[in-house]
Amino acid sequence: MKKIVSLAAVLLAASAFAGNLTFESGSIRAHTEVFGDSSIDPVFKKAVSHLSMEDSVTSLRGVIDVNIVDFTSDNKKRDANMYETMESDKFPKASFEIKEVLSKGGENVTLKGMMSLHGVTKAMNFEGSVSEEGSKVRIKAKSTMKMSDFGINPPKMVFLTVRDQVDLSVDMALKR
Known part of the structure; x- marks a missing residue:
């Protein structure tokens, strides 16, 4: 019984030390273009963080979720x-x-x-920085992806086609 109580105490202490991180503010931006027309720059300003971090940024693990309908640009029809x-x-x-x-x-x-998107999960890397600012953790990172890699056909309108490549930019503050 002592071993079970000791193990439970160690696990509880470890989970408290791990430091769950919750989304406080920031954005996830996407950039693509309509060939021959203009840029498309939708943004997520909401996210749900299921992240934890121990004593160093290299211990950061977990998931960041967004709702697709929270992705907005400057054009409601688009x-x-x-x-x-x-x-x-x-x-x-x-x-x-x-x-x-x-x-x-x-x-x-x-x-x-x-990255899990549109029912497809693929390996993906982001390059950037993770910093600690008091009780906050800031993530600034960038990556690129292709819509077609996730089973999404880039939209076409008459003679205009949306570029398949999407540039992603993350800038978020998380709190412990």
Whole structure:
């Protein structure tokens, strides 16, 4: 019985030390273009964090979730088309699971993980920084992806086609 109580105490202490991180503020931006027309720059300003971090940024692990319908641009009609293209009724969420953080010196890191979008999960890396600012952790990172890699056909309108590549930029503050 003593071993069970001791084990429970160790696990409880470890989970308290691990430090769950909750989304406080920030954004996840996407950038693509309509060939021959303009830029499309939708943004998520809401996210749900299921992240934890122990004593160093390389211990950062967990998942960041977003709801597709929280992805907005400067054009509501375009947003409605984007939700339809991404089949947000069937695939309402996108997530990135951080599996490993590789230090590149200082605050510079590679976030290695798995992106789940539109019913497809693929390995993906983000390059950037993770820093601690008091009781906050700040993530600033960038990556690129192709919509077609996730089974999403880039929209076409008459002679205009949306570029398949999407540039992603994350800037978020998490609190312990």
